[in-house]
Amino acid sequence: MFNFLSRYLSHDLAIDLGTASTLIYIKGQGIVLNEPSVVTIETHSKKILAVGEEAKKMVGRTPGNLTSIRPMREGVIADFEMTQQMLRHFIQKVHPKGTLLRPRIIIGVPSRITQIEQRAVKESAELAGAREVYLIEEPVAAAIGAGLPITEPSGNMVVDIGGGTTDIAVISLGGIVYSESVRIAGDQIDGAIMNHLKREYSLLIGEHMAEKIKMEIGSAFPFQEKKQMAVKGRDIVSGIPRTIFVDDAEIRSALQDCINTIVAAVRIALEHTPPELAGDIIDRGIVLTGGGSLLNGLDDRLREETALPIVTVDDPLNSVVLGVGKTLEELSLLRKVSTHSSLYP
Template identity: 85%
Template sequence: MGIFNYFISHFSQDMAIDLGTSSTLIYIKGKGIVLNEPSVVTVETNSKKLLAVGDEAKRMIGRTPGNLTAIRPMREGVIADFDMTEHMLRHFIQKVHRGGTLLRPRIIIGVPSRITQVEQRAVKESAELAGAREVYLIEEPVAAAIGAGLPITEPSGNMVVDIGGGTTDIAVISLGGIVYSESVRVAGDQLDGAITSYLKREYSLLIGEHMAERIKMEIGSAYPLPEKKQMAVKGRDVVSGIPRTILVDDNEIREALQDCLTTIIRAIRLALENTPPELAGDIIDRGIVLTGGGSMLQGLDNRLREETSLPIVTVDDPLTSVVLGVGKTLEEFSLLRKISSHSRLNP
């Protein structure tokens, strides 16, 4: 290693980023996870001036006056608003880089497995404009598998289902590469949307994003619960426009989520059907590993166990498995090189 490369490797504050539809997490080499904030920005409607980012911006969703707009620049796992994503990334990078080295960081970012080349370029360019020296990409299900401690570089099959905010990524991984993958743009946000649509249709009640997410987390389920759960839901009547409160139970919300869950289950079955027989035996033994915030839906493991007749394992902290996996490749760069040799990313 030359003196310049030695200097760079020891004094650059390199970062691993999980740039998600719902949240952005940043891991700094040698420090671990240093940031976990919503992927939301608030701007002045006419001037597009950035007013708030992350936690502060999320608190404003549904509560902004007419001259302000809360924006989610990531949609379905990819960049929907390039300029706002760049501003958001720059803000987050500067926030964790404050007081650190003057050297621009090397950054590794987790992306959906079926991301297009155009979408890849958008992610790389936004990170470069936000201050990155070098940008590398890694498929999120591979990162999630690493974060979950799976032996992905061995000649054996590992199946990961990563249910994020905008996409569900399903991958069969062996020898450091994806053997087969499926990706559906149905995940946490679509579950929230299904709840919103159900209450509007069945109760003529309009609810906001925060309320839909609360309902999903408190009484949402994929499988019948041991005990009935109810929740008071506040919203606005579609016809009269007057605020009112209704009582809903877990059976109703489970019904609301059925179409989304069916789409995810169908994608998992398709991945299983296309798994090489040699690796299928490993999956029978090891089961399917669930990661991502969407995997925290109550009873999802039981539902998938019933649908696939396979063991289902939920990782200890589904929300951080991707960024921890990306972080491990940052700490062990040789691992990223090994993975990249089997990937269509980082040509």
């Protein structure tokens, strides 16, 4: 009886704790929060001044006494204390303390995080007020979110290109049969653009500008028409702000190493897929998700490299949180995907 009541009264949460952004879904309400995973602190006291959207606006613009940090890097927790504070801030924002019973929280985590990292994520959520915490592997969540029939005995390959990591997983019967993860994704692509401009033009640009270049003219496969863009930055030598023009071919070549790493990881995963499941993947193709999958031409490049159908999900930035949310709505599904996962208590 108590169990029934507590389930009824508490607003259970599904969270995608991502390197680039954190999303929260409330049972029965859908996605209620989507903010950058960024925290701004006072450098000396480590006091938190801003979290999320507000903190992202300050990145690269903070005076000396403030620092903007991204506590999650490369898909893992780089700064435990800050991750915890950030998570607590977000949870309390959508679930004010004292109003309801403590929530049950399910969090999507990278499939290859260590036991220690798993414990760190769980602890953060507990300290932030969770009653119970469950972890679910992100590729499984993304597949559920994309509506793939993952609890059936057939193979599905999901490639989740996020901010910090590219996670590749072959899923069947609700569990991961094979997974591969490389620490090359959106952030490293931005980094490659920054390095290129520094090397070729002695121009320093910020993370925002790099991301903008990536979205506008970045690509993994040639465009039909040439694209050009004006880029503002600071000259390393003279220290003076300067504008240069770059085109898509140049940026594409700067991204070559990153893209090749992702392509190679997909190939390795295909080679390791059990033959029975490989047949299913030939029929259904590879499913792309995560914000990084929106890079222009990445689907064409993978299609050319693998000769397989490549399908990008409808909502790549939200598929993980929608999938985790679905397990909140359907606890029987949580049980199914949980039995195969070492991540469950």
